[in-house]
Amino acid sequence: MKQKRLKTALASLLVLSMFFSAHSIAFAAESEDVTASTEQTNDTTPSTSVPDKTDVTKETDSTGNSDTIANDGNETTESHNESITPATDDAESVVTPLTANAITGNCGATENDHVTWTLEQNNEDNNNPTYTLTISGNGAIADYTTNAGNASATQPWKSYKNDITKIVIENDVSRIGNFAFNGLTSVSSLSISKSVTEIGTWSIDVSGINEFQVESGNPSFKLIDGVLFSADGTTLIAYPCGKEEVATYTVPDGTETISNGAFTGCKIKELTFSDSVINVGTWMFGSNSTIEAVHFGTGIQSIGQGVFNGTASLKTVTFPEKVSDLSISIQAFQGTGITELTLPSGVKEVGSQAFKNCKSLKTLNFLGSSAGLTMGAQTxxxxxxxxxxxxxxxxSGIATQGFATCPSLTEVSFRGSSNNLVIGGQAFSGCSGLSSITLPEGIKEIGGSAFSGLSNLTEVNFPQTVSAEGLQIDNAAFSNTGLTSLSLPMNVTSLGASCFNGCTQLSTIEWAAPAKNATINSYVFLGSNQVKRLVIPEGVVKLDSQAIGQMSGLKYIKLPSTLSTLNQFSLHVLRSLEVLDMSAVTTCENFSKTAGTQEYQWLNASPKIIYLSNTDMEKAVANRKYNASIAVVNGGTFPEDxxxxxxHLATPTKANYKFLGWYENADCTGTPATTLKTNQTYYAGWEAKAASTISFxxxxxxxxTYNGSEYTVDTDNYTVxxxxxxxxxxxxxxxxxxEWTDIPSAPVSAGEYRVKAIVKANDTYASAETDWKEFSILKADPTYEVPTGLTAMAGQVLKDVTLPxxxxxxxxxxxTSVGNAGTNTFKVTYTPEDTDNYNVVxxxxxxLTVSLKAEVINAAPVITANDKTLTVGDTFDAKADVTAKDAEDGDLTQKIEVINNTVDTSKAGSYEVTYKVTDSQGASVTKTITVTVKAKDTLKPTPDRKNNPSGPSTDKNKNSKASQTAKTTSNHVKTGDTTNVTFWVLLTFLSCGLFVLIIGTKKKNAIKK
Structure with missing residues (x-):
């Protein structure tokens, strides 16, 4: 009996030990889970102290700002400026210590902008770290003045310009400052929060970016196919140029402005601007771009500075045929690979160096008219x-060196007259292949040395009509060219010094009268030794020192009546001069100075004959003893031929006088001279012709009245x-x-005129002329046929009736209505094609015959829409699968209106939607459908634990809640949930007890046996 009890006690002790052991294990496991969860939560808490045993070194940039770097082995903490106190509201940059791999500082625009920057290392390679730059806080980022790679840059993150790969702008930051991120060439991603409403000039470096992110709800910016735009789509701000090479990109319709640098370094091959694009910003592409073709639209008005500068890959640039006031800024296409260039009609300005160094360019063609076009220096x-x-x-203008150093240039032409064209200095210097050029009408000025040194230039064609202000030819404009002949137009205002100097092949010079108060400056024709005859036209008022000089072949020169000033040696070293014709000059400053006054010695030559206008001029010349025969014409002139x-002396003419001969005495008495003597003065003798008259x-x-024929005056209309x-x-x-202006012949067209009759002189009678008499050629009445057979329908208006x-x-x-049915009378106006000569009647x-309007039956449109059944939470589009048609108008789906919609998919129920559509004749129809929203099925299926062992568990949910409580509650005893463990321990206990009982029973039976 005692032995039996002992066995029972031992068995019970064994079972209890197993129970408590299992319970302890379950508790320990649960406690370990809670501890791990708590430690994980604590890991996210920011560090509030600098690590111990820190080795601190300081790096100072060129601006005086310093970065403090703390090293504690493998990790680094860095902040802008030296302070390591917590961030304050002060705008000055301070350090806010973060985790061991973060760097931070302030970057607000003002003291009221509480904006901070943070750099956080992306990788684990401390030798080649990369960073994410995060901008946070409230307000605007400061403006900076230059690229972060510039030595004078002040961006606080400039030391990491090559290491920053991502930029994140967090909420409440309102503005990205000028140049803020420019020069950060390694950035591949830029995220912009919805609070950012402004992006400053040159603030983004797009060269490495392959992704922009704009937070939903941003009111100012959006993405279109990954490209950053303003919210309204009118401004393309930045293209992600870090993306792989793209064959083509078309700027979408509606875009008006391309921001500065928007495509810097992009890998686009072909770029097309839609017709809506007006402005293209500066330096839009970098020299490392792969762009090959660019196409501009009809709306383009401004192409910014350096936009394609240095893009040698660019071969093709196209424009529409016509634009409006297009300005191409300086250096826009400099150094590109363009081979042919056609610029549109309507270009306003081409800036300096815009197409300089385009060494593959072979042809340049401006289309049509570009009123007022100016081209900058070295264009x-x-x-x-x-x-x-x-x-x-x-x-209007080709500036200095506009086409200089284009040695292959052989053809320069103008499509029409110019608008006061000014050709700048050296504009075509170095164009050694140019042999001829025709200048346009309206030209105003040819600049200094514009064509100088072009030895192959043998022909320059001046227009008959120059600027209303006249034509100025500046110093050395055509010096040392190969000109063989020269024909200057009327209204030249100035010939600059040496403007035709060195033109040794020049043999003839013609100058149309009148000039426009012109001055001939020094050495104008120096070296033109083949010229033998020179007529200075009326309108020239001054000959500067040595104006006509060193022309060794010149034999005849004529000076005009308008000449008022001669300077020292105005006529200089004319070794072959034979005849000096001053017969038209009546008075001239410095002409009558006494002999021997070197300062006023205007003639440094020895002509054989000098023709003078009057005896006063003769006395001045005689005093100088020029050793020439002097002939005083006494008011006479010489015909051009x-x-x-x-x-012998030439024969002059004088209006209404008969020439009697040359006399050796001033009274012109005696017999006219028959031989010519040196140092003898001769005087022209005249006899008045008989008077005559003519009158209307x-x-x-x-x-x-206009009849298409010339106006005529018959012989019986005047008397002589x-x-x-x-x-x-x-x-x-x-x-x-x-104002009255001359016309070359009798008038034909209608207008106001006046006429004068002239009878020329003959050997006996003087000439005579009538006074001006005014008359009109009146407009004629046109012939026409009154329109007949016109018909209309009642209800129409006059514009519905077509007139001839x-x-x-x-x-x-x-x-105006056509009126009621029947015949109605209206008035019309007839306008002939030639309104200059015919009246408008x-x-x-x-x-007008009006018929009754036929009744037209307009069929009402039909809406097709069906009832729908939805489930709570479904999305409902009221117009989905709804169509409308009309017998007359066809498809009216786009005109469907939703006039009532009560659908609420968040609640079960029955709702209605009513549609309406109206055709072009005003017929309307409505249709209402029913939308049924059903509740969701809330009965959960019974989990199949065999096939779905991870199904929902109430105990698991309880454990989750208990774990959460453990994470958020401190100093609280934490116990595990042992329900499942206890169950298995009790089962073990019962099994062991049963086992002991069976063994005991077997032994008892064995003893009994």
């Missing part, structure tokens, strides 16, 4: 392959006294300002 300089240039009508020789008859009716000589007529027309060409309704055609009555 096309050093384009060594350029062969042909066509410049537009209306051009006069042949001047040195063996009193019965002369001048006015006439004297013999019967040829009568000619001069005509003038009155312009819109009331030239006729218009006098009543308001848009609002008004108040022409026409008859």
């Amino acid at each position: 096309f300089q050093n384009n060594t392959s350029l062969k042909s240039v066509i410049l537009p009508e209306g051009i 006069t042949d001047f020789t040195t063996d 008859n009193d019965n002369f009716v001048l006015n006439m 006294t004297g013999d019967q000589r040829v009568v000619t007529f001069a005509y003038q027309i009155k312009n819109e300002n009331g 060409n030239g006729f218009t309704w006098q009543d308001d055609a848009d609002t 008004k108040d022409i009555e026409i008859t």
